[in-house]
Amino acid sequence: MQKTITVTVNEIKETHRVQSNQTLLSFLRETLDLTGAKEGCNEGECGACVVLLDGKAINSCMTLAVEVDGHEVTTIEGIGNPDSPHPLQQAFLKNQAIQCGFCTPGTILTALCLLAENPNPTEQDVREALAGNLCRCTGYRQIIDSVLEAASILQKGVAR
Ligand code: FES
Ligand code: FES
Numbered sequence: 001m002q003k004t005i006t007v008t009v010n011e012i013k014e015t016h017r018v019q020s021n022q023t024l025l026s027f028l029r030e031t032l033d034l035t036g037a038k039e040g041c042n043e044g045e046c047g048a049c050v051v052l053l054d055g056k057a058i059n060s061c062m063t064l065a066v067e068v069d070g071h072e073v074t075t076i077e078g079i080g081n082p083d084s085p086h087p088l089q090q091a092f093l094k095n096q097a098i099q100c101g102f103c104t105p106g107t108i109l110t111a112l113c114l115l116a117e118n119p120n121p122t123e124q125d126v127r128e129a130l131a132g133n134l135c136r137c138t139g140y141r142q143i144i145d146s147v148l149e150a151a152s153i154l155q156k157g158v159a160r
Contacts, residue, residue: 010078050106
């Protein structure tokens with residue numbers, strides 16, 4: 001069965017017919033051609049597909065497109081750009097927290113959600129928030145350092 005949904009993705013309103021069993025991940029990647037969210041395990045275990053739904057980090061492989069009708073979705077394509085990267089993206093690049101990059105979009109969006117809720121996290125807070133974002137390459141140290149560094153930079157920006 002098909003249904004028409006209207007969803008705001010990266011501040012652009014999109015109206016499309018979707019299958020009732022189409023995942024949000026498939027909708028983003030195949031219908032909207034937003035391929036930043038990655039398909040890893042496809043069963044809610046790896047975090048490669050994380051996007052923000054009304055500001056909360058969710059696994060888009062475990063969410064149906066019909067469930068986001070009327071809501072706001074943010075993908076990595078909506079966070080900064082090559083000319084003006086987000087402080088999280090700058091910190092990931094500086095600290096070499098990106099190797100193959102497969103986990104990076106989901107990790108950055110999870111971190112963004114954390115910093116919105118807790119602008120001054122401890123290392124333990126970061127570790128707990130990122131527990132669902134698996135990275136096979138970096139060993140996590142650089143990722144955690146990057147999130148803490150971005151938090152500090154963003155905090156200074158607020159304090160100015
Ligand atoms: S692809 Fe969604 S959690 Fe792994
Ligand atoms: S950088 Fe390769 S999986 Fe994280």
